[in-house]
Structure formats: structure tokens, C-alpha cells
Amino acid sequence: MGLKAYTLDYHEGLMRRNPSATATYGINIYNPVYGGQALALLPFTDNRETRGVTTLYVEDLWEVTDRLSLTGTLRYDDYVQKIRNRRTGVAGKATGQPLDYRMAARYRLSDAWALHASYGQSFVLNSGVGRTGAGFAPERGKGGELGVSGRWKGVDLGITAFDITKRNILANDPVDSNYLAPVGRLKSKGVEGDLSASLTDAWRVVVNYAYTHARADDTAFPTDAVLDVPKHSGGAYLIGRFPTSRGTQWSVTAGAAYVGDRAGAIDASGLRLPAYWKAKAAIDYGLTQSLTLRAEVDNLFDARYAASSYSPVWVYPGAPRAFKASLRMAL
Numbered sequence: 001m002g003l004k005a006y007t008l009d010y011h012e013g014l015m016r017r018n019p020s021a022t023a024t025y026g027i028n029i030y031n032p033v034y035g036g037q038a039l040a041l042l043p044f045t046d047n048r049e050t051r052g053v054t055t056l057y058v059e060d061l062w063e064v065t066d067r068l069s070l071t072g073t074l075r076y077d078d079y080v081q082k083i084r085n086r087r088t089g090v091a092g093k094a095t096g097q098p099l100d101y102r103m104a105a106r107y108r109l110s111d112a113w114a115l116h117a118s119y120g121q122s123f124v125l126n127s128g129v130g131r132t133g134a135g136f137a138p139e140r141g142k143g144g145e146l147g148v149s150g151r152w153k154g155v156d157l158g159i160t161a162f163d164i165t166k167r168n169i170l171a172n173d174p175v176d177s178n179y180l181a182p183v184g185r186l187k188s189k190g191v192e193g194d195l196s197a198s199l200t201d202a203w204r205v206v207v208n209y210a211y212t213h214a215r216a217d218d219t220a221f222p223t224d225a226v227l228d229v230p231k232h233s234g235g236a237y238l239i240g241r242f243p244t245s246r247g248t249q250w251s252v253t254a255g256a257a258y259v260g261d262r263a264g265a266i267d268a269s270g271l272r273l274p275a276y277w278k279a280k281a282a283i284d285y286g287l288t289q290s291l292t293l294r295a296e297v298d299n300l301f302d303a304r305y306a307a308s309s310y311s312p313v314w315v316y317p318g319a320p321r322a323f324k325a326s327l328r329m330a331l
Contacts, residue, residue: 005054012128014045018178044178046086047129053079066108073102073120081125083135090133098123098138112150116160119144126170131179141166154198163189171266174221177311184218186226202240206255209234222268228308230260230275248286255280264309271312276305278318290330298322 017039027033059073076099084091102120109115122141129135147160166186173181190212198204210233214226237255244250256279264271282296302321309315 001056001058003054003056006051007053008049008051010049010051010127012045012047012049013043015041016044017041018044043087047083048086049081049083049127049135051079051081051125053077053125068108069106071102071104071118075100075102075123077123079125081135083127083129085129085133088133090129092129092135094135094137096138098140112152114149115147116149117144117146122166126168126182128170128180130181131173131176136170136180136182137168139166139168139170156194156196158192158194160192161190162192163187171216171221171227172311174267177267177313181220183216183221186214186216188212188214188226188229202242204239204241206237206239207234208236216266221266223263223266223270225263225266227263227266227310228273230262232258232260232275234258244286246286246288248289248292250283250285253280253282253284259305264306264315265312267311269312271309273306273309273315276303276318278303278305292328292330294326294328296324298324 027036055075055077057073057075059071062070062072064070076097078097079095081094082091100121100123102118104116104118104120106114106116120143122139122143124139124141126136126139141164143162143164145160145162147158149159150157164187167184168182169186170180171183173179175181190210192210193208195207196204212229212231212233214229215224216226217224235255235257237253239251239253241249241251256277258277259275261272261275264273278298279300280296280298281300282294285293287293299319299321303318305318307316307318
């Protein structure tokens with residue numbers, strides 16, 4: 001059982017240049033002419049949001065038999081959300097007391113095999129205002145999964161099928177892409193798989209893959225594509241662990257993650273972001289039993305890729321090669 005609460009006071013402000021048919025963007029990226037006069041920066045977004053949320057949750061685990069275990073969770077939220085558009089003066093207030101649940105079961109078929117299943121609901125408050133200046137209803141979801149897992153000496157395997165439905169997920173407004181609008185219903189289903197296997201006493205390989213079929217069901221949008229959700233994704237990593245002369249361990253990890261092509265916009269443009277691989281590597285060295293030094297590099301081969309997008313003119317490039325060092329202490 002648990003109780004938590006929080007308050008939020010959030011101001012969102014944005015100044016931008018708003019091009020039009022008569023006052024276009026100052027630079028043609030295909031044939032740039034420099035030295036022109038930029039459009040004036042004007043207030044575009046000026047919102048203030050306040051929240052007060054209290055959450056009570058109860059969870060219990062029942063060991064029904066030595067093979068069967070059940071889990072049940074109840075969550076009660078009491079919230080007050082106020083949003084005021086300070087440009088237009090439009091203000092809104094939303095209150096609610098949603099009660100959500102989750103239930104799960106695990107059944108051990110044998111010493112190696114087990115089945116697991118779960119079903120539950122979700123609730124998330126949305127921030128911001130839409131084209132009309134009004135706030136958004138909370139995001140609601142429900143979904144379940146069914147899977148099987150296996151464990152043998154040096155090998156762990158898991159396969160899970162899932163089916164999830166969500167409402168009121170924010171996406172680009174099909175009428176005016178400068179704003180967000182809620183999608184009526186979004187459905188995603190697919191399969192996830194994970195494999196971890198020891199190659200030798202020192203080396204281990206970890207592989208994961210996900211197939212996701214996601215579609216939006218809202219006739220207000222010109223496409224049923226779901227933004228930034230690839231049909232295929234996964235990764236493969238090789239991990240080695242070795243002893244040191246200090247009585248500690250050092251390890252090396254190297255591998256790559258794959259993200260398939262996906263929708264980069266949900267308007268009539270049909271923009272697709274291309275698939276990409278991104279490699280990474282890391283070394284951990286135990287200085288003492290409680291102190292570990294870590295050096296890592298992300299995007300090892302400095303690949304150029306589009307990380308995400310929400311419209312044809314708002315595409316976020318992926319980060320270039322980056323190095324990081326850290327020191328971790330275990331207490």
C-alpha cells in the first residue's frame with residue numbers, strides 16, 4: 001500500500017516566427033540568399049498549468065501454489081488540473097477520480113518453463129492546449145500481454161505477445177500543424193523476444209527483437225500511421241567479464257541497436273524516417289569492491305540518423321558520437 005501526492009506549477013512560453021503565404025520563411029534551404037530581413041519574433045505559446053494530484057495504490061502478491069502466483073493492483077487518483085492560455089484568456093479546469101487496476105499471473109510449467117499473463121489500465125494527464133485554446137482530456141489506456149519464458153544453465157529466453165489500446169494520445173493537429181490534437185484511439189499489438197546466452201565462462205551474448213503493428217483509428221487524421229513507432233526494432237550485445245588483480249572485475253560491452261523505418265508525420269505528406277543502426281561500447285573497471293570506473297561511447301561509428309519527428313518540418317537529428325566517463329559507488 002502506498003500514498004503519494006504532488007503539485008505542479010508550469011509555465012510554457014514560446015516566441016517564434018510564423019510564416020505565411022505572403023511572408024514565407026526567410027531562407028530557401030535549396031537556394032539560400034543571405035542578408036535578408038528576418039520576420040519579427042511574436043508570442044506564440046503562453047500557457048500556465050497548475051496541478052494537484054493525490055494517488056493511493058494497493059498491491060498484493062498471492063502464492064496460490066508452489067507453481068501459481070497472482071498479483072493484483074488497484075490505483076486511485078484524485079486530481080485537479082487548471083490550464084490558462086494567457087494569450088487568449090481562455091481558462092479550463094478538469095477534475096477526476098479515476099480508479100484503475102492491474103492483474104497478473106505466473107504459472108511454472110516445469111523447472112525450465114513458465115507462462116505469464118497480465119491485463120491492466122493506465123491513466124496519464126496531458127499538458128498544453130490545442131488550436132481552440134482548450135486543454136486536453138487525460139490519456140487512457142488498457143492492454144494485456146501473454147508470454148512464455150525459459151531458463152536453462154547459461155540461457156534465458158522470453159517471448160511475449162501484447163495488445164494495447166490508448167485514447168487521447170497527443171499528435172499533430174491535422175487542421176493546423178502548429179498545435180497538438182488528441183488521437184481518438186491508437187492500437188498496437190505485436191511480439192517481443194529476448195535471449196541471453198553464455199558463450200563461455202567469460203563471454204555472454206544478449207539479443208532482443210520487437211515486432212509492433214500500430215495503427216490509429218481517427219478519421220480526423222489523413223493517415224492511420226502512428227508517429228515514431230517502427231514495425232521492427234532490436235539489438236545485439238556482447239558482454240565479457242574478467243577478474244582483476246585487485247580482487248574485483250572488469251567488463252567490456254559492445255553491440256548495436258536497430259530501429260526500423262517509421263512514420264515521421266501523420267499528415268498527407270507521408271514522411272517516413274529511414275531505418276538505422278547505432279553502435280555503442282563500454283568498459284567497466286572495479287577499482288575497489290564498492291567503487292567502479294566506467295567509460296562509454298555512444299554512436300560509436302558516428303552514424304547520421306533521424307531520431308524522431310512530429311511533422312515534415314520538425315525532424316530531430318540523432319546525437320553524434322559521444323564519450324562519457326563516470327564513477328559509481330555502491331553503499
